[in-house]
Amino acid sequence: MNLLISALEKTNFASAISKLLHLHTRSQITCLGCNSIVVTDETSTFLPLPLPKKSQTIKEILLEDFINDYCLEQPFDRLYHCHSCTNYTQAKQKSMISSPLLSVLIIQLKRFPFDDTSQKINTFVRYKLQYKNLISTNDVYQLCAVSSHRRSLAGGHYIAFAKNYQTKQ
Numbered sequence: 001m002n003l004l005i006s007a008l009e010k011t012n013f014a015s016a017i018s019k020l021l022h023l024h025t026r027s028q029i030t031c032l033g034c035n036s037i038v039v040t041d042e043t044s045t046f047l048p049l050p051l052p053k054k055s056q057t058i059k060e061i062l063l064e065d066f067i068n069d070y071c072l073e074q075p076f077d078r079l080y081h082c083h084s085c086t087n088y089t090q091a092k093q094k095s096m097i098s099s100p101l102l103s104v105l106i107i108q109l110k111r112f113p114f115d116d117t118s119q120k121i122n123t124f125v126r127y128k129l130q131y132k133n134l135i136s137t138n139d140v141y142q143l144c145a146v147s148s149h150r151r152s153l154a155g156g157h158y159i160a161f162a163k164n165y166q167t168k169q
């Protein structure tokens with residue numbers, strides 16, 4: 001998918017691809033030591049959602065809850081190096097999906113944590129074929145395809161399920 005999008009971005013379709021797929025997000029990190037706030041605007045092709053690890057309390061999650069959680073203020077998952085007070089401190093982070101919303105949304109479920117375990121996160125994600133008000137009021141998204149990775153970080157296969165654009169099945 002990345003290769004295809006990168007290739008299309010080098011063609012005459014670049015501006016159309018940008019309008020369709022370039023998602024604008026804003027992340028805000030607040031240092032809990034000195035309360036300084038750093039805002040970063042980013043553009044990406046995918047909405048990256050880090051999956052929580054499966055536990056006694058988390059067996060499965062709903063995609064809509066997961067997106068809501070992404071936009072909530074959360075503790076920063078590691079020590080934060082604050083450029084204002086120059087300390088490594090605790091921090092909190094908030095992410096926002098900026099307007100205007102895209103008509104095509106590619107969601108990346110991040111199943112590979114960047115820690116020393118290299119264990120894939122197998123938390124089950126339940127999703128619907130159609131969503132209304134997924135990110136804001138008045139948005140409508142229909143699921144077109146799912147690309148899924150089987151097996152482990154060491155090796156495996158990607159498989160895809162997609163809606164047939166002619167039969168709509």
Ligand SMILES: [Zn+2]
Binds near residue numbers: 087
């Ligand atoms: Zn600070």
